[in-house]
Amino acid sequence: MAILYPLFKAALTVVTALSFLNAAVVGSHLSIYNELGAPTFRSPRNVLFAVVAGGSSHTSWVAQILNELSKRGHSITFASTGSHLRFFKPYPQMKGVSFGNETVDYRLGQHVIREPRTWDGLRSDFKLDTDVYEPIYNDMKNVISNQQFDVVISDFFCPACIDAAYAANIPTILTVLFNPVSASSESTTDRISLWLRFYKKFFYPVQLYWNLATELEKFEQQRQKCIGFVPEDNTRHSLVIINNLYGIEEARPMEPLSEMIGPIYNGAYDPLPPAIQKFLENHERVVFGAFGQHAAMTRDEAVRVLVGLLNALETGLIDGFMWVPGRSIDGNARTLFPNTVTTASGQEYRVEDLYRDHPHARLSSWAPQFAILQHPSVITFLSHGGGTSLFEVSYAGKRAVIIPFFGDQLANAVRLDRAQVAVHLDISKLDDILEALRRVIQDKDGVLQSNVKRYQALMQIRAQHAVARGADLVEEVIFATKDGILPHRQDVAKKMSFLKANNYDLYLCLAAIVMGLGWAIRFAHHSWKVYYQKITQEKKLKQN
Template sequence: MLFKYTLLFVLLLLCTHGSSSHARPQLSIGRVLVARGHKVAFAGYNETLPSWMQGYPEIEPIGMGAYPMDHAFYEAFARNFIFPDEESDSFEEMMFWVDILFKSYLGELAFYRQLLMDRPIDVVICDFTAESCIDAAHEAGIPFIVTATSTNLSLDASQPYVPMLFESPWTTYEHAPFIDRLYETFILPAKRIATWMKYIEIGRSTKRAMGIEPYGYFSNRWRDGLVLITNFMGLEATRPLPANMFLIGPLISSEYPPLTEELRAFLDAHRRSIYVGFGTITILPAHRIAIILRALLRAHQDGLVDGVVWALARTATDPESMPRTLTVDGVAHSIEDMRTGRHPVVRLLDHAPQRAILHHPSTQLFITHCGLSSVVETAEAGVPFLGLPLFSDQPSNALKLEQLGAGLWLRRPQTNEAALAAALRRLLAADSSERASFRVNAARVQSIVRIANRAHERAADIVELATIPGAIAAHASAALRMPWWKARNYDLYLFVALFIGAFVYAAISALRYAMHTILAAKQKQKQA
């Protein structure tokens, strides 16, 4: 007899520190569950909640108060890790974020504890950055599901042939030289271990202070729930997954905000347009904006492009990040004209309907930071990309999409006018031998993404599965309840090795004894 729901359950979706790449998949799952008759609520900080909830009126919003990552935080992050022209250390970037996560942990845990006591919640979905959400659900005995953007985030999904480091120049070690494998597997972790252990101890003491039993690496707690990876095979390196982990990405909605009339008219009139976007949390420095704009204006002079739409997002809130004017070949271009719609070629917008722009037939290229949402959305639209990644998983995403043949990417030190001009020519010039292949490969990746994106119902099934008594436990690997040496049969290997060693030793000893006996007998015969 099938398990049947007797009452609708309340689903709480929690995404506190991630960007839209983290929130939108949760909301997409929530929409399916509401259609099935379940009650769904989504909790987030007041600053981000309104923008994330647009288009999801069926889901109840729950405000968590003021966002600890205010504009000053993002400005400090940008000045430390985005403004410099050299590559930043991804480990230092991560520690910058980890620090704010620890500082907000106490307040968030108290909020979640109270919320779980006040409401009859049957299952909780937590973004992997909301460790306090996971801890609160586990403490309350409520089934929980973790959403994460990559299998690389889980130790249980790690494989020795797949780099765990987002900054690795390899998606797998299949073709990596010995020295790179040695450096990434042993030398680099050894250099970082002291800092990492310091933060692990901070995490342990923080949890103990709140009555939470520490559990080491953050993904270890995921073993007590189910895990949804909001990515897809093709962008993710192929590997076996733990039984409680499901690859159900990209989970992008079939609905998205439409073009404004002004923007539609602009794109209709500019049939060879480029869309530029660096995500919702990035602040770019003025000199890099100027470099990109000059390269685009020269591409216009060369006939490669006739229109540019650039969504500034958080950069628009930082006046110091915007140049005043640009001069290209003696012609002055006003940034103010670009922002007010008076420039004939470039539109600089505070915000833009990204997916609607990507799906417009005039859009020939997406210049992107390669955040997961942007990578998925350009792939789903079949538009080639030029990646200018900045931090976190962005270089890894750019590398993977380039290997699929859907575009090109430049490292930060390479982001100069000459390199941009060369890349734009390869991607857009009518006489470029590569232009057609980029478009063909983008269409191929589009097909992969659209098929992978049919997993919304499957994701909702997994959420319902979590509410069935014993279902989560059934997905827990027995290896997690066994000593590491027993789970890997190392004791058997040791026994067999010792047995073979003893057998060989006994055989050699017997042979030596037999030879010694025979030689001794022959010696006696000679003496006789």
């Protein structure tokens, strides 16, 4: 028996382990609905998505959500300007509608935004919005009138689309790549001085109105003309779906009607072309640079970036680079450069050679960004700091130098630099690009790569169910809306007075109590003092 007992115990252990393994395997094939029963809320509905500008970062991730909704049985229509329809080609089951004429599409595509924003730049933004509002509104109105939609999903930066849905009394969801309140270098007050906070709170709104009142009035007149009235706040009940996450965004409380679900990546990525594959395989330390679809540089800026990359190549910091420079402020990429550029060593390079067959340096008008970032030869990414690019470089686990141009890019660069995930290089300091690259590539204490690995895990974890979560939110609006609002998401603070919602009434009570106690103590002290003086005086009189 002494011999059989250990054998019996071992056999029992194996059987128990196999039982748990079998339960785990079976459980992995059971969804929550196998436990609770099939969902009964869902029935086919009509969903409309509208977008007019912003390129893939405003479109591709939403297309992923729409594709999931289509799989759940819903009918999907997307309405967009011609240049954005290409993002829906992988989804033939969706119905596409082109709106906004070619002039509108071209003007939106060519509009350039740069930081720091000037009043003239902001006026130009308002003027563009005013000019394209009516044709977009009318086309959106026609799309809505031709089919009954249960919900409209609109890009955050399409006011005409939002207004058309509001006028038709259709629940609206807004989609955006970043929290709209984060589009500045300091998205919280944590590092802002008292005086700057005071200025932004009280003086900047006055300054804003003073400089933009005329353009704002013209825009409101255009809305009045199209809608027949000007909604006071047409998005106050709209759910906002943000393709972002804490880590890229600053950690802080969110509004009940705002949800960050990111990162959502593109549905499909282009593979490496043979020429790029060969280039990468022939090198071991490559910097890849890309500044997105909308970043625009001056010739001087482009030359300084190119010279910095060539200097890094000549010093042996890297053995190759690839760069997609994008466009110039007044033209395409080829107008960015002179015929030749000269490095710090005095070496002269023909720019045309860099676009063709240089063995170690490549300029290109396009490249499959994500595929390149995933190649082991790429060690650093030179980026503009757009949200999608940061998602991709983080997923690939690569370090980055960020040169922001506008919008959320500046905030992204500042935050990731402070988190020691990337290095922020201001566009006014492009002469320091070699030093920034050296700092990132050498990473002497290993802090950058350690943090990059954390972010890689964060991105990969969050990406697993992001699309499903986005589709769930759309269905929440479709099936849980009451009279055009989501009652369960209404901020309870809005039902309270300003004082109660911020606990100011408690502070006022405390102040009243303290003041009352202070007055009582002062009164008691004064009374005692008078009494003491009276007693003292009486004693003196008796002594006399």
